[in-house]
Amino acid sequence: MTRWILLAATATALFGAPKFSLTDASGAMHTDAEWKKSSGVVLYFITTDCPVSNGYVPEMNRIAKDYESRGVKFYGVIADTETPLADVRKHAQEFGYTFPILLDPHQVLVKFTNADVTPEAAAVTPQGELKYLGRIDNQVESLSKHRAYATQHDLRDALEAVLAGKPPAKAGGPPVGCYINRVK
Amino acid sequence: MKWFAVLLGCAASAGAVPTFNKDIAPILYENCAACHRPGQVAPFSLLTYQDAARRAKLIASVTEKRYMPPWKAEPGPHFLNERRLSDDQIALIRDWAAQGAPEGDAADKPAAPSFPGGWEAGEPDKIFTMPSKFAVPADGPDQFRCFVIPMNLDHDVFVKAFEFRPGNRRVVHHAVLFMDMNGASRRLAGDSGSYACFAGPGFVPLGILGGWAPGSSPEVQHDGISIPVRKGTSLVLQLHYHPDGKPETDESSMGLTFGEPPNTALSLVIVNSRGINIAPGDSDYVVKTGVTLPQDVEVLGVTPHAHYLCKDMKVDARLPDGTVESLIRIKDWDFNWQGQYRYAEPVKLPKGTRVEMEYTYDNSANNPRNPANPPVRVRFGEQTTDEMGLAFLAVALTPGADARAFQQALILEYVDQFLAQGENIADIPPEIPPAQRTALVMAETLFDKDHDGKLDEDERKSLIDFLRSRMQ
Numbered sequence: 001m002t003r004w005i006l007l008a009a010t011a012t013a014l015f016g017a018p019k020f021s022l023t024d025a026s027g028a029m030h031t032d033a034e035w036k037k038s039s040g041v042v043l044y045f046i047t048t049d050c051p052v053s054n055g056y057v058p059e060m061n062r063i064a065k066d067y068e069s070r071g072v073k074f075y076g077v078i079a080d081t082e083t084p085l086a087d088v089r090k091h092a093q094e095f096g097y098t099f100p101i102l103l104d105p106h107q108v109l110v111k112f113t114n115a116d117v118t119p120e121a122a123a124v125t126p127q128g129e130l131k132y133l134g135r136i137d138n139q140v141e142s143l144s145k146h147r148a149y150a151t152q153h154d155l156r157d158a159l160e161a162v163l164a165g166k167p168p169a170k171a172g173g174p175p176v177g178c179y180i181n182r183v184k
Numbered sequence: 185m186k187w188f189a190v191l192l193g194c195a196a197s198a199g200a201v202p203t204f205n206k207d208i209a210p211i212l213y214e215n216c217a218a219c220h221r222p223g224q225v226a227p228f229s230l231l232t233y234q235d236a237a238r239r240a241k242l243i244a245s246v247t248e249k250r251y252m253p254p255w256k257a258e259p260g261p262h263f264l265n266e267r268r269l270s271d272d273q274i275a276l277i278r279d280w281a282a283q284g285a286p287e288g289d290a291a292d293k294p295a296a297p298s299f300p301g302g303w304e305a306g307e308p309d310k311i312f313t314m315p316s317k318f319a320v321p322a323d324g325p326d327q328f329r330c331f332v333i334p335m336n337l338d339h340d341v342f343v344k345a346f347e348f349r350p351g352n353r354r355v356v357h358h359a360v361l362f363m364d365m366n367g368a369s370r371r372l373a374g375d376s377g378s379y380a381c382f383a384g385p386g387f388v389p390l391g392i393l394g395g396w397a398p399g400s401s402p403e404v405q406h407d408g409i410s411i412p413v414r415k416g417t418s419l420v421l422q423l424h425y426h427p428d429g430k431p432e433t434d435e436s437s438m439g440l441t442f443g444e445p446p447n448t449a450l451s452l453v454i455v456n457s458r459g460i461n462i463a464p465g466d467s468d469y470v471v472k473t474g475v476t477l478p479q480d481v482e483v484l485g486v487t488p489h490a491h492y493l494c495k496d497m498k499v500d501a502r503l504p505d506g507t508v509e510s511l512i513r514i515k516d517w518d519f520n521w522q523g524q525y526r527y528a529e530p531v532k533l534p535k536g537t538r539v540e541m542e543y544t545y546d547n548s549a550n551n552p553r554n555p556a557n558p559p560v561r562v563r564f565g566e567q568t569t570d571e572m573g574l575a576f577l578a579v580a581l582t583p584g585a586d587a588r589a590f591q592q593a594l595i596l597e598y599v600d601q602f603l604a605q606g607e608n609i610a611d612i613p614p615e616i617p618p619a620q621r622t623a624l625v626m627a628e629t630l631f632d633k634d635h636d637g638k639l640d641e642d643e644r645k646s647l648i649d650f651l652r653s654r655m656q
Contacts, residue, residue: 049228054429058323082238095430141552143251144518148325148555179241 017128018112024100025085025092030075032128039071040162041124042155044136045079045115046101048091050178052140053119057095059136059150060119064099067159074099077109079118079180107183117175121155123162132158134171142176202280203288204233211273212236213297215253218399221299225353225398231296233287240285244278254399254521258513262528265400305345305402308439310335312419315377320355320425320432326520327425330381332364332373334418342410344443346394347402352434355425358523359396361438362389362420363413369420383491383566385420391452392487392576393419393440397523406484406530408447409580426520448580449587450484453477453594455499455541457564457573458602462493464559467548469493471573473601474502474540478593479586481579482530486512489574492519492553493562496544499575504536511539511577519553530580543573596648603628603644 021031035041044060046053064074076097078088085103092101104110113122113133123132137150158168202208212220212230220230229235236243246252253267269277280286314331321327350356364370368387372379379386393411394403405411423436457473488497497514512525533539547559555569556562562571581587631647632639639647 051227051428054227055323055427057429080238082234138552143246143249144516144520145552147552147557149557151557178239179245181238181241 018108020108022102022104022108024102025089026100028100030100030102034073035124035128036126038073038126040067040073040126040159042067042072042074042159043109043113043115043122043124044074044076045110045113045118045120045122045180046076047078047080047118047178047180048083048087050118052143052177054095055140056119056136057097059139061096061098063136063156063159066156070163072159072163076101077104077115078102079104079107079110079115081105081107081181081183110180110182116180117177118180119177120175121158123155123158123168125162131162132168132171134158135173135175138172140176141173201283201286202276203286203292204236204280205288205290205294206292207276207288208236208280209233210294211269211277213294215267215269217297218299223353225350225356237285237287240281244281247274247277250274254397256514256516256518256521257525258515260510260513261531264526264528266528267399303347303402303439305347305404305439305441308345308347309442311437311439313437314351314421314435317351317433317435318378318423318425320352320434321427322429322431323427326357326427327423328380328382329378329423329425330362330369330373330385331378331421331423332369332418333421334370335413337413337415337417340415341413341440341442342445343393343405343413343440344410345402345404345439345441347439347441348394348396349437349439350396350434351436352432354428355432356434356436357397357424357426357520359424359436359438360422360523361393361395362422363391363393364418364420365390365414365416367418369418381422382568383489383570383572385422386566389420390414390417392524392578394438395487395524397521400523403526405443405446409450409484410443410446411450412445424520446580448583449585449590451481451579451581451587451590451594453481453539453577453579454598455539455575455577456598456601457541457543460545460562460564460571460573462545462547462562462571464556464561465548467546467550469545469547471543471545472541473573474538475594475597475601477533477535477537477539478597479535479590480533480582482532482582483511483527484530484578484580485524485526487522487524487576487578488512488514488517489522489572489576490517490519490543490545491568491571492555493545493547493551493571494519494543494573495546495551497575498542500540500542501531501533502538502540504534511575517543524576524578539575539577541573541575545571592652596652599651600644600648603639603647 019032021029023029076099078101113130115133119136121136122130124130134154136155138152139147139150152172154171161168216230219226222229247269255268257263312333315333318329348359362385372386453475455473455475457471460471462469486499494517497517499511501509501511547562549559564570581590627647628639631643633643
């Protein structure tokens with residue numbers, strides 16, 4: 001568990017805040033300049049065909065609703081580079097994400113955070129410093145073991161810490177879902 | 185880059201690097217493609233190299249954990265539809281993923297499997313569809329729903345094959361088809377045509393016509409066997425829905441094929457432990473019980489059942505000569521993957537065989553499936569927060585056997601067991617309907633000679649002897 005925290009820290013140290021301009025599913029352009037106007041940024045790493053990721057969409061939307069009023073900006077990031085744009089558009093529309101879904105064809109954001117799984121969430125400061133990478137909550141303990149309701153809300157806790165200017169706690173367990181296929 | 189190729193070459197001489205075309209495609213086609221192909225129940229297809237290679241790490245991980253293919257039974261008796269990878273196959277996938285998921289030589293690639301469209305078991309005699317579409321919310325707890333479907337038969341029929349067609353493959357997790365003869369299900373459903381039902385169908389069913397889980401094939405009965413269905417029967421389709429992140433609707437259907445009457449009687453043997461009472465925090469609560477077979481039988485299939493706390497299941501047959509045969513073993517019971525396990529060949533068990541059940545439960549906070557947080561005391565019952573410990577054995581009697589005598593002998597054994605397990609009248613589970621509860625209380629009162637509120641062994645024997653004398 002500490003391994004990916006360390007890796008994430010290393011990635012930030014090596015590359016610093018990412019410079020990017022990425023289009024979302026509706027064709028709008030987004031750049032890192034948007035982050036500076038926020039009080040914090042959440043990146044949800046997702047794919048169109050991972051059932052665990054899809055199952056989390058309602059909770060992703062609820063968290064966005066709760067924290068957007070406090071200035072946090074939310075993005076979904078399609079972590080797979082081979083999904084056709086038409087599939088991404090259809091998926092985004094069907095699931096009703098309330099925030100932009102970014103296409104990341106060169107995995108700039110995947111590499112910046114070192115996300116390994118979908119769904120996985122990253123919390124970043126407006127200056128582009130990665131503060132948290134990990135599970136959204138503990139509802140899915142493993143692929144075959146789900147809780148009826150989450151009892152730990154790791155991402156919400158991390159956001160409270162980031163907004164208070166404190167270092168967030170590490171996630172209480174590894175993210176569970178579908179591994180991200182890293183491209184060279 | 186060349187030195188890397190040389191290294192790979194060395195590895196190859198020690199044990200060839202697995203490739204998709206030569207090693208992986210045959211495993212995927214045989215074990216995964218039935219669901220992992222376009223339009224089927226799985227979330228993605230695994231037919232092409234591109235499909236598989238970009239998910240190599242995921243495939244290696246889920247096969248290593250034996251999460252996929254979904255098959256919970258341990259090696260032992262052979263079942264129909266068994267989808268279990270060997271340790272060697274799992275190692276091949278692991279090595280293939282670790283070596284960068286190479287495609288290999290096109291000449292090695294097997295032909296993609298073909299799946300005929302339409303009904304797999306042939307055109308059915310009658311198709312039954314849910315009375316209306318059911319709406320599944322985007323998230324929240326799984327839904328368990330019973331749909332009442334009148335058969336409107338004008339004569340008795342004998343079901344030879346059952347094929348279920350999920351209407352919405354994204355949310356239908358599993359299905360069980362019960363039979364109702366006395367209208368109990370229609371009363372439960374009211375005008376809506378369906379009702380919430382978590383464990384059983386909420387009434388004592390006349391029987392089970394079949395089941396479905398992802399990857400299962402149509403249920404076609406062995407030669408000489410068919411399931412009698414009487415005129416007036418209603419089908420009760422229990423569906424387990426797993427929300428998928430967006431609102432969905434489902435309208436599932438099923439096809440039945442009819443045939444000749446069976447040449448032998450079918451029956452159900454129920455091994456049931458009602459005496460479940462698990463203290464909060466107990467991570468190893470063991471339940472043991474058994475039923476002795478009053479006649480020779482052939483076991484066609486076994487349906488183990490428990491709720492979220494059960495972790496380990498063992499059902500064995502102890503033969504009169506003392507030998508023990510495993511009927512099923514599940515080391516990581518998962519309520520979400522329950523279903524009937526049908527034997528590839530019926531298992532012959534002689535009269536006097538004891539079917540023994542041993543289930544283990546984890547009611548600690550460390551069990552993520554525990555519906556209560558913090559854990560609470562859990563007793564026998566049909567609700568999500570209760571537990572059960574059951575094994576249903578579908579059996580065929582020998583041709584010409586007295587089916588009525590077989591059932592009567594079993595019922596006496598069930599009553600005896602219940603009385604032995606329930607220490608006193610206050611322990612009769614609330615799930616027992618009021619009429620039966622009254623009858624039991626009256627019988628207990630009549631036979632409780634020393635008036636201590638419970639039946640000791642002698643008193644129980646008198647009651648059973650009395651019941652037996654009334655059954656002639």
